[in-house]
Amino acid sequence: MARRRQAVTIKHVAADAGVSMQTVSRVINKEPNVRPEMQARVQESIDRLGYHPSIAAQRMSGSRSYLILALNDRERTIAEWQSRQGSDWVDQMLLGGMLKCAEHGYRMIFELVDTHNDHVERELKAAIAALQPDGVILTPPHSDNPLIVGLLDEYGIPFAQIGSSGGEGGSAGGIPLIMGDTQASSNATQHLIDLGHERIGFIKGPDDYVLSRWRENGWRSAMDEAELSAEGLSAQGDFSPASGRIAALQLLDLADPPTAILASNDHMAISVLEVAQERELAVPGDLSVISFDNTPIAALANPPLTAIDQPVAETTSRAVELIIAAKRGAKRPDSPIDIPSKLVLRASTAPPASATTRRKSGT
Amino acid sequence: MARRRQAVTIKHVAADAGVSMQTVSRVINKEPNVRPEMQARVQESIDRLGYHPSIAAQRMSGSRSYLILALNDRERTIAEWQSRQGSDWVDQMLLGGMLKCAEHGYRMIFELVDTHNDHVERELKAAIAALQPDGVILTPPHSDNPLIVGLLDEYGIPFAQIGSSGGEGGSAGGIPLIMGDTQASSNATQHLIDLGHERIGFIKGPDDYVLSRWRENGWRSAMDEAELSAEGLSAQGDFSPASGRIAALQLLDLADPPTAILASNDHMAISVLEVAQERELAVPGDLSVISFDNTPIAALANPPLTAIDQPVAETTSRAVELIIAAKRGAKRPDSPIDIPSKLVLRASTAPPASATTRRKSGT
DNA sequence: CTGAAAGCGCTAACAC
DNA sequence: GTGTTAGCGCTTTCAG
Numbered sequence: 001m002a003r004r005r006q007a008v009t010i011k012h013v014a015a016d017a018g019v020s021m022q023t024v025s026r027v028i029n030k031e032p033n034v035r036p037e038m039q040a041r042v043q044e045s046i047d048r049l050g051y052h053p054s055i056a057a058q059r060m061s062g063s064r065s066y067l068i069l070a071l072n073d074r075e076r077t078i079a080e081w082q083s084r085q086g087s088d089w090v091d092q093m094l095l096g097g098m099l100k101c102a103e104h105g106y107r108m109i110f111e112l113v114d115t116h117n118d119h120v121e122r123e124l125k126a127a128i129a130a131l132q133p134d135g136v137i138l139t140p141p142h143s144d145n146p147l148i149v150g151l152l153d154e155y156g157i158p159f160a161q162i163g164s165s166g167g168e169g170g171s172a173g174g175i176p177l178i179m180g181d182t183q184a185s186s187n188a189t190q191h192l193i194d195l196g197h198e199r200i201g202f203i204k205g206p207d208d209y210v211l212s213r214w215r216e217n218g219w220r221s222a223m224d225e226a227e228l229s230a231e232g233l234s235a236q237g238d239f240s241p242a243s244g245r246i247a248a249l250q251l252l253d254l255a256d257p258p259t260a261i262l263a264s265n266d267h268m269a270i271s272v273l274e275v276a277q278e279r280e281l282a283v284p285g286d287l288s289v290i291s292f293d294n295t296p297i298a299a300l301a302n303p304p305l306t307a308i309d310q311p312v313a314e315t316t317s318r319a320v321e322l323i324i325a326a327k328r329g330a331k332r333p334d335s336p337i338d339i340p341s342k343l344v345l346r347a348s349t350a351p352p353a354s355a356t357t358r359r360k361s362g363t
Numbered sequence: 364m365a366r367r368r369q370a371v372t373i374k375h376v377a378a379d380a381g382v383s384m385q386t387v388s389r390v391i392n393k394e395p396n397v398r399p400e401m402q403a404r405v406q407e408s409i410d411r412l413g414y415h416p417s418i419a420a421q422r423m424s425g426s427r428s429y430l431i432l433a434l435n436d437r438e439r440t441i442a443e444w445q446s447r448q449g450s451d452w453v454d455q456m457l458l459g460g461m462l463k464c465a466e467h468g469y470r471m472i473f474e475l476v477d478t479h480n481d482h483v484e485r486e487l488k489a490a491i492a493a494l495q496p497d498g499v500i501l502t503p504p505h506s507d508n509p510l511i512v513g514l515l516d517e518y519g520i521p522f523a524q525i526g527s528s529g530g531e532g533g534s535a536g537g538i539p540l541i542m543g544d545t546q547a548s549s550n551a552t553q554h555l556i557d558l559g560h561e562r563i564g565f566i567k568g569p570d571d572y573v574l575s576r577w578r579e580n581g582w583r584s585a586m587d588e589a590e591l592s593a594e595g596l597s598a599q600g601d602f603s604p605a606s607g608r609i610a611a612l613q614l615l616d617l618a619d620p621p622t623a624i625l626a627s628n629d630h631m632a633i634s635v636l637e638v639a640q641e642r643e644l645a646v647p648g649d650l651s652v653i654s655f656d657n658t659p660i661a662a663l664a665n666p667p668l669t670a671i672d673q674p675v676a677e678t679t680s681r682a683v684e685l686i687i688a689a690k691r692g693a694k695r696p697d698s699p700i701d702i703p704s705k706l707v708l709r710a711s712t713a714p715p716a717s718a719t720t721r722r723k724s725g726t
Numbered sequence: 727c728t729g730a731a732a733g734c735g736c737t738a739a740c741a742c
Numbered sequence: 743g744t745g746t747t748a749g750c751g752c753t754t755t756c757a758g
Contacts, residue, residue: 052492057751059419081458086449086659129415296449420735
């Protein structure tokens with residue numbers, strides 16, 4: 001007996017409470033201008049009848065859809081899921097975003113879209129038309145995609161840009177959120193400097209991620225500040241283990257190789273670990289390693305990696321909050337929200353073995 | 364300029380193509396009784412205008428919602444996300460389910476509900492009323508929850524029960540899918556027996572998961588068949604590392620301890636590994652270990668664990684297919700769909716060290 | 727502060 | 743084959 005119609009509707013509640021549908025609607029939406037006694041009576045009916053509004057109907061009548069769309073890069077996300085390397089980016093988004101949505105009666109829907117594809121626009125339009133989301137959460141590398149940002153602005157849909165500083169002028173509806181990449185990168189580098197390292201290598205992320213630049217900048221600025229040369233100590237990677245291996249080889253083959261390496265993500269750091277092992281370099285004895293992201297493999301690596309933890313859950317949670325607030329008419333923050341990343345100390349960092357034998361001034 | 368109304372509706376398309384809305388609707392839904400030339404003309408308008416139907420409106424008019432609800436256990440799922448141990452159950456569900464949904468124009472929405480809570484019913488009713496999903500995917504331990512199953516049957520919503528054999532009579536709309544637990548467990552045990560093990564311990568999962576029993580049964584039957592005693596070789600666990608430790612201790616403290624242990628999930632197996640290390644038992648030299656699930660930590664453990672891989676993505680994908688088929692009126696399969704789990708051989712299993720010194724007949 | 731009327735975008739049920 | 747009519751459940755006007 002597939003009764004496809006709503007079991008109990010606003011009409012039933014109205015009849016039960018002896019009021020108009022309108023009043024019930026007001027109670028549901030916590031609108032003012034309802035006498036406490038009315039509100040109580042209606043609420044009682046709602047509870048007793050087990051009434052829950054249909055978001056489809058709410059959406060139809062021009063109100064909210066209570067849906068927030070989270071957009072991730074299709075190719076990379078699927079690759080991560082299939083590789084089963086334990087990256088929990090999506091899980092952390094769910095943890096932060098879904099739970100925050102639930103608190104407000106919203107729901108989060110995940111969608112994968114191709115960045116490098118002419119279809120982005122079509123895909124996004126389709127998703128918006130189909131779902132009519134109240135907000136959209138963009139993740140790298142979509143966060144700075146002008147096509148996506150432009151479309152969202154045009155539609156007037158509030159959206160969060162995780163991992164984006166919002167470009168130059170910012171956009172009408174975009175709320176940029178960053179995870180302190182530059183600062184964290186600089187802190188991590190400083191940590192290595194404090195340990196006594198002077199030759200600190202850096203493995204960059206791919207250029208289509210803005211945060212690749214931030215991470216590099218943080219490293220470079222800490223090196224500069226300590227008056228250490230960064231010359232030749234940066235190698236290009238693309239987040240893949242293979243690229244990490246190539247970069248590690250490049251750095252360790254240097255005439256004066258680094259005693260520490262900061263890798264732009266965990267996978268590349270693991271590759272560094274592997275290369276070190278092949279070369280019989282002890283970690284952290286001969287080589288210290290720090291990675292970005294702190295996905296589960298960082299803790300499970302051998303040795304466990306000191307890593308910069310990305311507060312993905314917290315950031316997503318804030319993104320949801322800000323979108324919902326924007327819906328309610330709150331004005332957007334005028335500078336990017338910055339949720340700081342913390343350095344998690346584990347076993348892959350130590351003072352350089354040859355600390356005293358090297359040409360230098362400090363300890 | 365927040366235009367909350369649909370940008371281009373079926374009306375626009377109808378006007379543009381010079382036909383009635385109904386005809387457009389028929390084209391969208393690929394219904395018969397439309398002349399090819401009409402269908403082409405309408406399709407042309409749809410494409411040119413960039414029209415996409417609103418699922419809210421489709422739902423409102425009594426048709427599908429194109430939404431499939433996936434229900435997971437709240438407490439356990441959140442604990443997994445927070446522990447950051449790399450369990451990718453949810454990711455694999457997304458991989459299998461989301462992609463399959465997308466193929467058919469559906470969307471999957473995740474929702475967490477408390478099993479051990481009086482509110483299950485209320486929560487589920489709320490989700491159904493709000494979303495009007497076309498189908499629901501149940502995961503353990505919800506799959507066999509009579510309250511949930513009963514409610515879904517009553518509402519006439521097709522649903523998949525992952526990890527359930529469907530109980531006695533089965534239910535009207537329930538489609539049980541299992542992942543070959545018994546067989547896999549028996550195979551894994553047999554693998555150890557083939558290796559020469561005779562004392563094979565088993566660490567059970569919690570009783571509120573049916574699959575705990577299946578896994579135990581598989582082990583027990585393989586032991587029986589090989590005429591090996593299982594007496595005292597099973598220890599209770601609850602999937603947590605702590606419980607795995609206690610169970611490992613219990614088994615290894617036996618007067619005649621096992622030379623191999625089959626743990627009902629990866630976490631408990633890791634605990635076994637830890638206990639072994641503390642006791643200076645080499646794995647796999649002195650003790651072989653096999654785990655269930657094969658989440659990413661299994662491969663990352665030291666040594667990497669031989670594990671029984673749960674085909675979560677494939678199962679979820681099939682679940683979605685079957686739900687959509689059921690919607691289209693296909694009759695449900697009359698026995699549980701069984702997607703076999705495969706044993707992934709890694710470095711935690713080997714013949715027992717003392718193989719020749721033990722009382723026995725074989726090699 | 728409360729109610730009545732109109733309509734959102736779409737499809738089921740009928741006519742033609 | 744195609745068009746017309748009515749209505750899904752809710753919220754927006756706008757009256758009172």
